[in-house]
Amino acid sequence: MTQDLFKEKWAIYEQHISQKGLKSTRQRDVIVEEFFGEHEHLTVEELWQRVRKIDSKIGYATVYRTLKLLSESGLAHKRQFGEAQARFEHATDHHHDHLICMSCHQIIEFENDEIETLQERVCKKHKFQLVHHKMELYGYCEKCSAKKGRGI
Amino acid sequence: MTQDLFKEKWAIYEQHISQKGLKSTRQRDVIVEEFFGEHEHLTVEELWQRVRKIDSKIGYATVYRTLKLLSESGLAHKRQFGEAQARFEHATDHHHDHLICMSCHQIIEFENDEIETLQERVCKKHKFQLVHHKMELYGYCEKCSAKKGRGI
DNA sequence: TCGATTTTGATAATCGTTTTCAATATTGAA
DNA sequence: TTCAATATTGAAAACGATTATCAAAATCGA
CATH class of the missing domain: 1.10.10.10 (Winged helix-like DNA-binding domain superfamily/Winged helix DNA-binding domain)
Structure with a gap:
């Protein structure tokens, strides 16, 4: 910072x-x-x-x-x-979502406008008035999947 | 059922x-x-x-x-x-995500393959091994946004 | 410095969930 | 069917994260 x-x-x-x-x-x-x-x-x-x-x-x-x-x-x-x-x-000035490592609990932030657009389309189809959303992708970060691969 | x-x-x-x-x-x-x-x-x-x-x-x-x-x-x-x-x-046989009404707590399930594909692309870019995800869209369902519109 | 007001740390309370435990129910074998 | 071993129950206590309480201490404008 x-x-x-x-x-x-x-x-x-x-x-x-x-x-x-x-x-x-x-x-x-x-x-x-x-x-x-x-x-x-x-x-x-x-x-x-x-x-x-x-x-x-x-x-x-x-x-x-x-x-x-x-x-x-x-x-x-x-x-x-x-x-x-x-x-x-x-707090950041831009909206973002998260990748969450299930092993080391590292959290990676990312933005993806295409996904946001599709989310709005889904809401429109259901006549749903979107206020905010949460998208969390759980898995293993680069380091931890390497460790797992080596059986550590 | x-x-x-x-x-x-x-x-x-x-x-x-x-x-x-x-x-x-x-x-x-x-x-x-x-x-x-x-x-x-x-x-x-x-x-x-x-x-x-x-x-x-x-x-x-x-x-x-x-x-x-x-x-x-x-x-x-x-x-x-x-x-x-x-x-x-x-449990359902297909993966799905959720629209959640903040007013009546109704939960609408939806599927969107395009979003899933984009999620995978995000993970690949970060060399992240995806296991599962959670996507929740919060807002107001059709009924409740109508009520809100009428000031009820 | 004083005095009104906020803040603190310790501790108790809260709330959803899980565990404990003695009494009860289920089940397979005789 | 009866028995004994084992699982299950409901009630209540325990749990863990968070919030509220409260008396003592700190802040700050006059």
């Missing part, structure tokens, strides 16, 4: 905070910074593990609360990828 | 039961029959409400346990459509 984008995201977050009349705190700053700096799709648990290394007293609930704030301000999206725990991804 | 298909499903269920060395019980028969006879995507709660009308003593846990058996034998599929509770659908 560029420095500019980083700053822009902070500005959006702070705008949201102040607009809601909330105060800024050390704990939240640590969590938000860690979230922004990390590009993987993290679970609450994983993010908590990371912020604990910076401030070991930060509680689990505060991570949940901060991720909620980030979601509200449009900077994070909660995703459920077939696991029990949700994962949080960075 | 035709009478033949109904019998065929029962045969598959009984085959699975006996293969696992399980016993057949009155409660399970009631639950399985009710599931086979009902074509909607039911939650455990909804199915339990129905079987209770036939045998009011049937417990919640037994419904869960029986749906697990049906899933194992390939006759039911557990689906999570953005609600807290899972829904169970009848």
Whole structure:
């Protein structure tokens, strides 16, 4: 992430905070910074593990609360990828779908306009008013299918 | 569902039961029959409400346990459509995806080979080995968008 | 600094689902 | 049919992710 984008995201977050009349705190700053700096799709648990290394007293609930704030301000999206725990991804300006590795849990984002067009066609045929969709392709990423092939 | 298909499903269920060395019980028969006879995507709660009308003593846990058996034998599929509770659908011989009405929770199944082909192409491009996928289109069904249009 | 208000961490509550367990039902063999 | 071994049941407890509660602590404008 560029420095500019980083700053822009902070500005959006702070705008949201102040607009809601909330105060800024050390704990939240640590969590938000860690979230922004990390590009993987993290679970609450994983993010908590990371912020604990910076401030070991930060509680689990505060991570949940901060991720909620980030979601509200449009900077994070909660995703459920077939696991029990949700994962949080960075908001992007473009819609995308996901390839999900069933072995290493890596998540690859992709866009495909042709598919989107076909989805709209399906909806039209059923006189269905589309609001949003979810498309998740589960399988094995390049690395993991190589490992599997070698019987590891 | 035709009478033949109904019998065929029962045969598959009984085959699975006996293969696992399980016993057949009155409660399970009631639950399985009710599931086979009902074509909607039911939650455990909804199915339990129905079987209770036939045998009011049937417990919640037994419904869960029986749906697990049906899933194992390939006759039911557990689906999570953005609600807290899972829904169970009848297994079909063809793959399909879903249109989900956010208002009345009606679920419409559809097939689209063109989309499937494009999905495979996306995977190939990412050297991703596809195992299965999930595509859910959320919005409003014909009836519900009409209602919304009239401000109901 | 003060005081009103928000935030925190710990813990309890929630909700769907699964497990436990003692009582009951099923089944094959005698 | 009776018996004994084994599976099943319903009720309730346990579970795991998430959310709510609450008293103590932190923030921030005046």
